[in-house]
Amino acid sequence: MTRKKVALVTGATGVVGRNLIEHLCNLGDWEIAAVSRRKPEVACGVRHIPANLMDSGDCAAALGGLTDITHIFHCAYVEMPTRAAMVQPNLAMLANTVETVERSSRGLEHVLIMQGTKYYGSHLGPFKTPAKEDDPRHAPPNFYYDLQDYVSKRSAGKSWSWSAPRPHAVIGFAVGNPMNLSTVIAVYATLCKDLGLPLAFPGTDASYNALYQCSDAQLLARSMVWMATTPECANQAFNIINGDLIRWKNVWPAFARFFDMEAAPPCAMNLATSMADKGPLWKKLVARHGLKPYAYDEIVSWPYGDIVFSTGHDIISDTGKARRLGFHDVIGTEELFLQVFESYRKNRVIP
Ligand SMILES: NC(=O)c1ccc[n+]([C@@H]2O[C@H](COP(=O)([O-])OP(=O)(O)OC[C@H]3O[C@@H](n4cnc5c(N)ncnc54)[C@H](OP(=O)(O)O)[C@@H]3O)[C@@H](O)[C@H]2O)c1
Numbered sequence: 001m002t003r004k005k006v007a008l009v010t011g012a013t014g015v016v017g018r019n020l021i022e023h024l025c026n027l028g029d030w031e032i033a034a035v036s037r038r039k040p041e042v043a044c045g046v047r048h049i050p051a052n053l054m055d056s057g058d059c060a061a062a063l064g065g066l067t068d069i070t071h072i073f074h075c076a077y078v079e080m081p082t083r084a085a086m087v088q089p090n091l092a093m094l095a096n097t098v099e100t101v102e103r104s105s106r107g108l109e110h111v112l113i114m115q116g117t118k119y120y121g122s123h124l125g126p127f128k129t130p131a132k133e134d135d136p137r138h139a140p141p142n143f144y145y146d147l148q149d150y151v152s153k154r155s156a157g158k159s160w161s162w163s164a165p166r167p168h169a170v171i172g173f174a175v176g177n178p179m180n181l182s183t184v185i186a187v188y189a190t191l192c193k194d195l196g197l198p199l200a201f202p203g204t205d206a207s208y209n210a211l212y213q214c215s216d217a218q219l220l221a222r223s224m225v226w227m228a229t230t231p232e233c234a235n236q237a238f239n240i241i242n243g244d245l246i247r248w249k250n251v252w253p254a255f256a257r258f259f260d261m262e263a264a265p266p267c268a269m270n271l272a273t274s275m276a277d278k279g280p281l282w283k284k285l286v287a288r289h290g291l292k293p294y295a296y297d298e299i300v301s302w303p304y305g306d307i308v309f310s311t312g313h314d315i316i317s318d319t320g321k322a323r324r325l326g327f328h329d330v331i332g333t334e335e336l337f338l339q340v341f342e343s344y345r346k347n348r349v350i351p
Pocket of ligand 1: 010011012013014015016017035036037038039051052053054075076077078093114115116117166167168169170171176177179180
């Protein structure tokens with residue numbers, strides 16, 4: 001008889017967690033407990049457990065009664081102003097979750113932690129490309145290292161294993177998530193169009209021309225279930241990327257066509273500064289087009305766009321390792337962006 005699989009997904013309202021929950025629901029053979037402080041907006045019926053994972057007491061009270069968790073998918077994440085400040089809260093959320101579940105669920109088999117291309121220092125400047133999973137670490141702090149060291153040490157001699165996907169720029173339908181390039185582009189285009197402006201690339205020439213990569217949130221979700229349930233993947237990390245590379249200059253015209261605008265060359269603006277005063281305009285657009293009334297600062301994080309569009313070096317990960325072990329999914333990045341823009345339109349997030 002196959003054992004029942006019970007997933008505990010933290011970060012259920014995040015772009016990664018939300019798409020994973022939808023995938024697990026579609027698979028049909030998982031029970032799912034979804035953890036986040038806010039209630040997740042997912043189509044399928046999952047058990048939502050509100051908890052502040054940063055607080056060990058709150059975490060133990062909320063999760064301590066779960067006796068049948070087999071897989072933890074740890075997608076909770078908190079952004080902090082510095083790299084050093086990221087370590088303690090992100091490590092605390094993981095440790096509180098794992099240690100609570102270890103005590104109550106004797107059948108725990110696997111803990112998946114999230115990482116990303118920042119593992120290779122992609123956020124610090126040019127790095128060795130294509131990046132491979134066993135490339136040397138850069139000088140810390142990097143909270144991904146602390147998370148990996150924690151699960152590696154904690155799982156030693158236990159019945160559970162760990163894995164870590166390393167995506168880059170996760171693209172998928174989600175609203176209210178800071179690291180979401182698709183909402184940055186969609187809201188920026190909507191505002192420019194209303195102002196009668198062409199769709200200028202809001203970044204540097206170097207970024208417009210550099211090679212870049214993204215990860216479809218659904219493809220990522222499939223890879224997460226694959227690596228968490230494939231014994232050969234145990235205790236390893238995997239680069240999980242769409243499978244193609246883009247240059248913004250090549251995809252920008254298709255984005256302009258989608259929004260029915262003229263594409264324009266790079267205009268090295270600072271989105272956080274330039275878009276700071278556009279909240280009232282967004283509010284008018286919401287009313288005029290009958291859009292869902294998300295607050296301006298809830299729908300888009302301009303500083304995240306500024307980071308991406310000022311990255312002047314190539315971002316490339318080697319995906320051979322996941323392929324060699326059996327994960328072959330690919331998707332075209334331009335097509336993915338257009339699909340996600342369309343889903344924002346259908347869901348009345350943009351006109
Ligand atoms: N997004 C990307 O492009 C990308 C790329 C590479 C790697 N990653 C990695 O993937 C992971 C997930 O990223 P994401 O983009 O999905 O993050 P996100 O959209 O910012 O979501 C973060 C999640 O963490 C939850 N959370 C935060 N603080 C919490 C707390 N104190 N207690 C309980 N839950 C808390 C939030 O839920 P509530 O606020 O509702 O509690 C939310 O569900 C991160 O480790 C990130 O580094 C992401």
